[in-house]
Amino acid sequence: MSKLKIAIQKKGRLHESSLKLLRTCGLKIGNSTSKLKTQVQNFPLEILFLRDDDIPKYVQQNIANIGIIGENEVLENEVNVDIALKLGFAKCRLSLAIPRQTDYESISFFSNKKIATSYPKILARYLKDNHLTAVVEEISGSVEIAPGIGLADAICDLVSSGSTLQMNGLKEVETILQSQAVLISNIGLSDEEVKVLDQLKFRINAVKAARKNKYILLNAPNDSINKIIDILPGMRSPSIIPLADPGWSSVHSVVNEEDFWNVIEKVKSLGAEGILVSSIEKMIV
Ligand code: PRT
Numbered sequence: 001m002s003k004l005k006i007a008i009q010k011k012g013r014l015h016e017s018s019l020k021l022l023r024t025c026g027l028k029i030g031n032s033t034s035k036l037k038t039q040v041q042n043f044p045l046e047i048l049f050l051r052d053d054d055i056p057k058y059v060q061q062n063i064a065n066i067g068i069i070g071e072n073e074v075l076e077n078e079v080n081v082d083i084a085l086k087l088g089f090a091k092c093r094l095s096l097a098i099p100r101q102t103d104y105e106s107i108s109f110f111s112n113k114k115i116a117t118s119y120p121k122i123l124a125r126y127l128k129d130n131h132l133t134a135v136v137e138e139i140s141g142s143v144e145i146a147p148g149i150g151l152a153d154a155i156c157d158l159v160s161s162g163s164t165l166q167m168n169g170l171k172e173v174e175t176i177l178q179s180q181a182v183l184i185s186n187i188g189l190s191d192e193e194v195k196v197l198d199q200l201k202f203r204i205n206a207v208k209a210a211r212k213n214k215y216i217l218l219n220a221p222n223d224s225i226n227k228i229i230d231i232l233p234g235m236r237s238p239s240i241i242p243l244a245d246p247g248w249s250s251v252h253s254v255v256n257e258e259d260f261w262n263v264i265e266k267v268k269s270l271g272a273e274g275i276l277v278s279s280i281e282k283m284i285v
């Protein structure tokens, strides 16, 4: 079977979560991740540890066949790679922010203003799409201090909690794009390589589905079972097992985390008791 090379960030925000995802997929990865590369012992994969800025380019050139990277880097680097999967972590947005005291009415505020950013290409495209002319000042880091030191009128930077903006006296006024970690792949992989990629995607999807769902077990009076089944659809339908106590059954199902509290309240009001909830490690749908 052919082996794939995957590039992940050497250190930084994506490093730990990328390794954790691969390990949760059952991949045995040694602890010496300070090296440039390491072999996965039980899956045809070699891991390369790189600066995140270099990953899109390396995947485009097929030096690494696949990679894990923020969507923002894929868009900024304007590379031709496939986005194989969205991974659901490192969620953030690229936004425009201005000093807190400055009045803001509409995007035309930015006309002829100076905007500091590490994302000059995405920003230039956004300005063009909105028919605005502004000066883009490219800086490689600490973008949030630019207005305070008089370098720019505004910034365009990644935001997650918003506390960096707040600490620097800035307010977010426009969102340019939403981003999260993605699995990217070279567009010319061989059939054999695509097979390995598909196996990896299958495992990642199982991990993602498991993270979003909880396993729920409860006891319910038989006369409300039908209503409970409607609330707890499960993967196909819930399992109903009679209890030794006549008139009662045990219900096993899967609930989406987003509906979780809502579902619990409803089943409780229908007489459910002894509700147990546990996390799911893998979920193959
Ligand atoms: O060294 P290397 O070049 O590999 O790493 P890097 O320093 O360029 O990247 P790194 O590790 O900081 O971020 C890697 C990726 O994480 C980014 O490309 C994004 O896809 C993703 N990500 C998610 C973020 C954030 N959230 C984030 N909040 N990247 C950066 N930030 C920064 C932001 O630039 C700002 O300075 O965090 C600050 C804002 O955070 P809040 O929580 O205060 O709003």
Ligand code: ZN
Pocket (backbone or CB within 6 Å): 051, 052, 053
């Ligand atoms: Zn970087």
